Amino acid sequence: MTGLERLSPILVHHIVNALGWRSLRPLQRAAVGPVMDGADAILLAPTAGGKTEAAAFPLLSAMEAHGWTGLSVLYVCPLKALLNNLLPRLETYAAWVGRRVALWHGDVNHSARQRILHDQPDLLLTTPESLESMLVSIKVDHARFFAGLRAIVVDEVHAFAGDDRGWHLLAVLERLTRLAGRPIQRIGLSATVGNPAELLHWLQGSSRGRRPAQVVAPDVATATGPPEGDIELDYVGSVANAATVIAALHRGEKRLVFCDSRQLVEELGTVLRARGVTTFLSHASLSLDERRRAEEAFAQARDCVIVSTSTLELGIDVGDLDRVIQINAPSTVAAFLQRLGRTGRRVGTTRNCLFLTLDRTSLVTAAGLLLLWGRGYVEPVSPPPEPRHIVAQQLLALCLQQHKIGSRLWPGQWNGLAPFDRGAEPIMRHLVEQGFVERDGELLFIGPAAEARFGRRHFMDLTAVFTAPPEFTVLSGRQEIGKTDPMLLTEEVQGPRLLLLAGRSWRVTWIDWKRRRCFVEPADGGGKARWTGTALAGTSFALARACREVLLGADPDVKLTDRAVRYLAETRDQNVDTVHPGGTVIMRTGDDVRWWTWAGHRANAVLTATLSSLTDEKQRFDDARIRLRSDLTRDMWRAGTADAADRLCLPDVDERALRGLKFNEALPERLATATLAARLADLDGALTTLNDPVRFVSSS
Incomplete structure (x- = not known):
């Protein structure tokens, strides 16, 4: 079987003659049946495994077989550049069967969008943020535009599922399902995921358990032995x-x-x-x-x-x-x-x-990562827990979309999908109490607080679920080079202020503080580059434990240069007191007492909060260790940890970190804090670490 038998004959003609393919790849062959039969699916294959065609060919064939008209397929990507890259290829495939493709994202101009609204394509390439913008726009007739929607393809689905954009995407899909008046087939494409069945379960949203669903992964299923490379x-x-x-x-x-x-x-x-x-x-x-x-x-x-x-x-x-x-x-x-x-x-x-x-820590981390890779390990994709801030965003977006919503009917807009169901009522009450939502009898509508906080540029700030740090636009004449951190423009310097951007040196000539613009001219050399990033989650439990294995002597099954071998040996000697094959280590050096857990940042955050009576006053920790109080004794340790596994605590939340949680001001402070604390915690890793034997070591 070539896999071409069920596809549209016109499409097959072009696949054979234009592409020169006599048969489809394994994933493409295996995907034809489930996709054409309307099943929800995760299509899994290594990078460059033909996933786009595995979804596009059967969907274009289904368009022909079932006579779909109007906008029937959405193709969603996490990056605008990826959409731009896919457009010519999908335009070619669609044209073979007389269908049209269009592109809609933040860089697409107004006239192109107007053409799409007045003359719908069959397939639309877009982002979740652009879908949200369409839903809240008064210029889009939502019911008409999305009436013919049948399927959505989510490219790089793991990139969505692992952060808040995934929750946002699921919520938007449920609202689109209401507008279309029918279930929408959901197809996720991914190259790297450790738990595809769970990912498919997540992608199905409110229809999970009620619609056929299949993980299609022939290349992955047949792979044996160590990974190649x-x-x-x-x-x-x-x-x-x-x-x-x-x-x-x-x-x-x-x-x-x-x-x-x-x-x-x-x-x-x-x-x-x-x-x-x-x-x-x-x-x-x-x-x-x-x-x-x-x-x-x-x-x-x-x-x-x-x-x-x-x-x-x-x-x-x-x-x-x-x-x-x-x-x-x-x-x-x-x-x-x-x-x-x-x-x-x-x-x-x-x-x-x-x-x-570039340093010894990175050498050990890279070796630990390659150790995991050599074992065929891939991290499971887990949606961030307790997305209450996304619930608040969705409630406000629904008010904008429908102008007025029933105070008892709004939970039905997400078809019973948690956490956008009745469980969101405390968040809605808070929005009403704080003026984000106004109430008139049984009707709810957008309030003055929401307009003041999110109303700029037609509520554009409400469509993106992540917070970007403030940056200054850097301009050379009228040409935009990029953006830089404002700290580089305020710190004291001797001589001209020099920036490094786009791999070139620039001398700052003028700063427009009000409009956040920085004007520059080329310089001969020098300068600095710096950006304030969002707080990272740190090393995972699995990677931290792999690094511990490396320090205990395990080498990944890859080529190691002589330099790597030498520096790994030196680093192992330097860390001989921090690792032990029998468990974790508490090492005392004078008044400095450290517990070398090798548990990762989030597990150590839980352990530090749970064992607050045993940690130092500043509760300092990192991926590998926790600083303990200087007067710690073995008896204190046994007493303080005896019941710790039964009383694990979520970590404390820094106020600055809370400000980085977008829409946190639309939540009661206690709920915003609880949301962030849950995301900073690894309870399983902390529990495993508490169950490990502990050795006490003194170092002179």
Whole structure:
């Protein structure tokens, strides 16, 4: 069987003659039946496994078979750049069967949107935020526009499910289901996920258990043995040394370098250019035009390097890559698999990744990550718990969408999906009490507090579920270069104020504080790059324990350079008192007492809160250890931990972290605090750690 038998004959003709395919790939063959039969599905395959076609071909065939008219399919992506990249391909496929595709996101101009509203495409590429904007807009006839909706494809579904954008997407889908008046088929595409069945259960929303559902993953199911890839781990010790290695290795090839921060992208890119390497940069604080120019130039070049944050981790096409290089380590195995999958796409090539670590901690972390990867481990995707702030956002958005809603009827708009059901009544009461929602008898409508807080630019601030830190737009003449942290514009400097942005040096000529604009001109060299990021969750329990295994002597089954071997050996010697194969270690050095749990940031946060009587006054902890009180004795420890497993506490929440929870002001403070505390906790990791034996060690 080729997999082509059930598809539209016209589509098959073009697949065979235009694409030159005589059969479909395993995932594409396996997906035809479930997708054409209307089942909800997760389509799982390695990067470049043909997931887009696995969804598009049977959906286009279903359009023909069932005579769907108007807008019948939504294709949702987490990144606008990914949508831009997919548009030409999907336009081609749809045109083969006389169907049309359109694009709608924040960069699409007003006239293009008006054309879409007046002449609906068959398939619309968009983001959840743009869908929300359409639903709350008075210029969109929601009932007419979405009346023919039949299916939605969620690309990179794991990227949604792992954060609040996933809860937002689910809630929007339930409101679209109400408008369409029928269940909407849901198809998720993913390359890397450790729990696909649970992910499908989540994606189904209110229809879970009532609609057919199937995980389609033939490539994953048949994979046996250790994962494939040419992986090498090196220690270089500095950005300058990393640039030297990159400049010297693989000349004549196209190299994609991943960094874990925008600052590191800028620093490495600048040093590479100084060494004469053709270098392009990509990160979220560069202007759209700057990123697009870099990605297009990189796609067309050969002997070059593009340095990027995770913006190029997902499936944006930058041409045929020869090498992936990772500076330090990504935070998850799933992210590493995405990056590794950018290589090895040409026949006769192998997936590859070179790790260049800049310090000993990153060396151990990279080795621990590769240890997990070698065992076939991939993190399960878990939606963030207790998304009360998203519930508040949805209640306000519904008031905007419907203008007035019934005080008893609003829970039905999400078809009984928790937490948007009757359980949200305390949040609605708070919104009414605080003036975010007004009440007139049995009708609810948007209130003055919501208009004051979220009403700018037609409530655009209400459509995005994450908070971006304030940044200044950097302009050279009329050309936007990108954005920078305001701290770089306020700190005291000697001489001219120099910035590093887009891999180039700029001298600040004027700052428009009111409009948040910074005007610059090219400089000969120097400058700094810095951005204030959101607080990271820290190392997971699984990765922290893998790092402990590395310090105990375990090596990942990859190539280790002589430098990596030497520095790993030295680091193991330096940490000999912090790890033990029989359990955790409490080490005393004078008055300094530390519990080396190797449990990860969130588990250690729970342990620190639970054992507050045993920790130091400032309750300091990190991914690997917790600072304990200086007078701790064994008897105090036994008494203080005897019942700890039965009274685990959520961690304390910093007020600054609370401000980073968008829409927190639309919640009672206690609920906002409880939401964030639940997200900072790993109760299972904390419980496992408490059950581990503990050794007391004194170091002179």
